[in-house]
Amino acid sequence: xxxxxxxxxxxxxxxxxxxxxxxxxxxxxxxxxxxxxxxxxxxxxxxxxxxxxxxxxxxxxxxxxxxxxxxxxxxxxxxxxxxxxxxxxxxxxxxxxxxxxxxxxxxxxxxxxxxxxxxxxxxxxxxxxxxxxxxxxxxxxxxxxxxxxxxxxxxxxxxxxxxxxxxxxxxxxxxxxxxxxxxxxxxxxxxxxxxxxxxxxxxxxxxxxxxxxxxxxxxxxxxxxxxxxxxxxxxxxxxxxxxxxxxxxxxxxxxxxxxxxxx
Amino acid sequence: xxxxxxxxxxxxxxxxxxxxxxxxxxxxxxxxxxxxxxxxxxxxxxxxxxxxxxxxxxxxxxxxxxxxxxxxxxxxxxxxxxxxxxxxxxxxxxxxxxxxxxxxxxxxxxxxxxxxxxxxxxxxxxxxxxxxxxxxxxxxxxxxxxxxxxxxxxxxxxxxxxxxxxxxxxxxxxxxxxxxxxxxxxxxxxxxxxxxxxxxxxxxxxxxxxxxxxxxxxxxxxxxxxxxxxxxxxxxxxxxxxxxxxxxxxxxxxxxxxxxxxxxxxxxxxxxxxxxxxxxxxxxxxxxxxxxxxxxxxxxxxxxxxxxxxxxxxxxxxxxxxxxxxxxxxxxxxxxxxxxxxx
Ligand SMILES: Nc1ncnc2c1ncn2[C@@H]1O[C@H](COP(=O)(O)OP(=O)(O)OP(=O)(O)O)[C@@H](O)[C@H]1O
Ligand SMILES: [Mg+2]
Numbered sequence: 001x002x003x004x005x006x007x008x009x010x011x012x013x014x015x016x017x018x019x020x021x022x023x024x025x026x027x028x029x030x031x032x033x034x035x036x037x038x039x040x041x042x043x044x045x046x047x048x049x050x051x052x053x054x055x056x057x058x059x060x061x062x063x064x065x066x067x068x069x070x071x072x073x074x075x076x077x078x079x080x081x082x083x084x085x086x087x088x089x090x091x092x093x094x095x096x097x098x099x100x101x102x103x104x105x106x107x108x109x110x111x112x113x114x115x116x117x118x119x120x121x122x123x124x125x126x127x128x129x130x131x132x133x134x135x136x137x138x139x140x141x142x143x144x145x146x147x148x149x150x151x152x153x154x155x156x157x158x159x160x161x162x163x164x165x166x167x168x169x170x171x172x173x174x175x176x177x178x179x180x181x182x183x184x185x186x187x188x189x190x191x192x193x194x195x196x197x198x199x200x201x202x203x204x205x206x207x208x209x210x211x212x213x214x215x216x217x218x219x220x221x222x223x224x225x226x227x228x229x230x231x232x233x234x235x236x237x238x239x240x241x242x243x244x245x246x247x248x249x250x251x252x253x254x255x256x257x258x259x260x261x262x263x
Numbered sequence: 264x265x266x267x268x269x270x271x272x273x274x275x276x277x278x279x280x281x282x283x284x285x286x287x288x289x290x291x292x293x294x295x296x297x298x299x300x301x302x303x304x305x306x307x308x309x310x311x312x313x314x315x316x317x318x319x320x321x322x323x324x325x326x327x328x329x330x331x332x333x334x335x336x337x338x339x340x341x342x343x344x345x346x347x348x349x350x351x352x353x354x355x356x357x358x359x360x361x362x363x364x365x366x367x368x369x370x371x372x373x374x375x376x377x378x379x380x381x382x383x384x385x386x387x388x389x390x391x392x393x394x395x396x397x398x399x400x401x402x403x404x405x406x407x408x409x410x411x412x413x414x415x416x417x418x419x420x421x422x423x424x425x426x427x428x429x430x431x432x433x434x435x436x437x438x439x440x441x442x443x444x445x446x447x448x449x450x451x452x453x454x455x456x457x458x459x460x461x462x463x464x465x466x467x468x469x470x471x472x473x474x475x476x477x478x479x480x481x482x483x484x485x486x487x488x489x490x491x492x493x494x495x496x497x498x499x500x501x502x503x504x505x506x507x508x509x510x511x512x513x514x515x516x517x518x519x520x521x522x523x524x525x526x527x528x529x530x531x532x533x534x535x536x537x538x539x540x541x542x543x544x545x546x547x548x549x550x551x552x553x554x555x556x557x558x559x560x561x562x563x564x565x566x567x568x569x570x571x572x573x574x575x576x577x578x579x580x581x582x583x584x585x586x587x588x589x590x591x592x593x594x595x596x597x598x599x600x601x602x603x604x605x606x
Contacts, residue, residue, distance in 0.1 A: 024466075127407070157347065157349070158344055158348055160349040161349050161351060163315055163336070163343070163345070163349065164345060164349030164350070164351070165336075165351070165362070166315070166336045166337050167315075167336055167337075167341060167342065167343035167361035167411070168314060168362050168366055168410070168411075168414060169337050169338075169340075169363055169366035169367060169414065170337060170362070170366050171337050174366065178351075179351060179353070182353035183351075183352060183353050185353075240570070
């Protein structure tokens with residue numbers, strides 16, 4: 001009897017922790033769907049607030065998706081060859097370079113944003129363009145792409161595979177696209193989902209870099225809580241979840257898959 | 264294709280002299296094996312022929328009269344079989360075999376036909392559309408060979424192609440590989456550290472030691488007329504007879520053995536099959552172990568020389584452990600070789 005109680009304690013603790021985290025989320029989501037939050041659920045359910053969010057903030061949603069995709073393209077173009085170069089030259093210099101690329105991870109987004117503002121804040125055309133935010137996102141997400149691809153490349157005998165391809169007449173470019181990229185694909189996929197998820201959810205850095213005309217999804221969320229009625233802000237939270245949760249789940253799945261391949 | 268290597272050497276950054284200046288000539292259609300212990304520079308030599316490693320200045324690699332020293336691996340038209348096979352995991356068996364043909368930009372129909380041809384030759388029918396991970400070790404080995412052969416290379420280079428297989432399979436594939444290479448009629452260089460493999464497959468064997476070719480010749484020549492003690496030990500497991508040479512006699516702990524001639528500054532070696540158990544023999548020894556191996560007995564003998572001698576005794580019965588026996592060796596069966604060359 002006592003034993004079964006002690007055994008179930010961890011489970012109860014876990015459930016309580018989940019409830020502690022989930023209840024505010026559920027409450028918030030429900031708030032976005034009720035007609036009047038202060039009168040509670042009895043006032044009825046509605047999609048009115050969600051529609052209002054989509055109407056008011058569709059620009060933010062589209063901008064976020066656009067920046068996330070652009071960020072993905074840039075991190076793919078920069079990150080995959082960088083990971084490849086690091087994997088092919090496993091020396092001291094490579095380790096130092098890897099640490100250097102990962103540096104933005106250790107710096108708070110705020111500091112990164114301030115540095116960018118100091119450097120480029122006076123370039124008018126650039127400062128007010130979406131590419132300014134993009135640069136911040138690329139800096140922040142690139143290490144995730146490089147690490148993800150590198151860990152998969154490090155697990156296969158890339159040098160011998162490439163020598164095999166070279167002996168069959170494949171030049172460096174062919175080898176990169178025929179051998180390196182396909183074999184790095186699980187890592188590229190995991191990296192890509194991480195980049196998109198992080199870019200869409202990024203707040204600290206973006207909040208510093210944004211202008212009133214360039215609000216991304218999370219910046220818009222903060223804005224809605226500050227300036228809209230609570231139901232609208234809550235509906236916004238719901239929209240945010242609907243976008244980010246599937247991405248998070250896909251990212252988990254892809255990382256687990258890449259992990260499996262590395263064994 | 265005829266292959267001529269002149270003054271080919273390799274010093275790795277850090278100063279490791281993996282290969283000392285070497286000359287080698289390989290005739291069209293010849294199969295040459297590079298045989299030697301681990302670290303003697305076999306792979307380095309093979310990789311320089313392939314173009315995967317750059318030789319030290321002054322080297323010259325000539326394929327059929329054409330200097331390819333400065334050409335990169337992709338343009339040398341070689342075929343290579345790696346120890347780990349280096350099969351592309353992202354392609355099927357067919358994709359792997361066809362890759363070299365695709366690089367030559369042949370029309371699809373011709374690629375298809377030639378891949379099927381090689382698949383049949385290498386007995387891979389039925390596996391063509393499998394993933395590489397769904398193949399056994401022996402099948403992977405054959406895919407690696409098929410992939411290297413499909414583009415019809417000038418020369419086939421194999422770096423320990425059988426060493427990833429277990430012993431039983433290795434023996435079987437060794438004979439299969441020997442047969443296939445002759446069917447292809449290709450010039451081939453085959454790296455191994457297994458003398459049986461080298462002898463079974465090659466027309467000529469280059470025995471290497473510490474970055475040098477100690478001797479090159481047919482398996483018979485190496486076996487019967489080894490140039491150094493190292494070659495004699497490596498090919499056919501010759502054992503040293505450690506004693507004092509006086510004129511044309513060798514004084515051993517177990518007795519005096521007649522030599523075919525004076526042998527100052529030489530070492531004397533003998534092979535297991537040349538040691539006879541002979542009641543009239545001049546040497547006394549004690550039987551330490553007797554192992555019956557079907558075709559013969561393997562007898563370990565002490566007291567004759569400073570180290571244990573192994574005799575290969577064929578006959579219907581063998582002496583017992585602990586017995587004292589007398590041994591003889593025909594003088595012409597002894598290997599008398601200069602002392603202190605490439606230990
Ligand atoms: N990339 C390298 N850098 C430095 N030294 C090397 C390199 N590759 C090989 N060596 C050295 O060169 C020597 C010859 O190496 P090689 O690989 O040719 O030997 P091998 O005869 O093929 O041996 P094994 O049977 O073990 O494959 C060794 O001492 C090895 O340590
Ligand atoms: Mg080797």
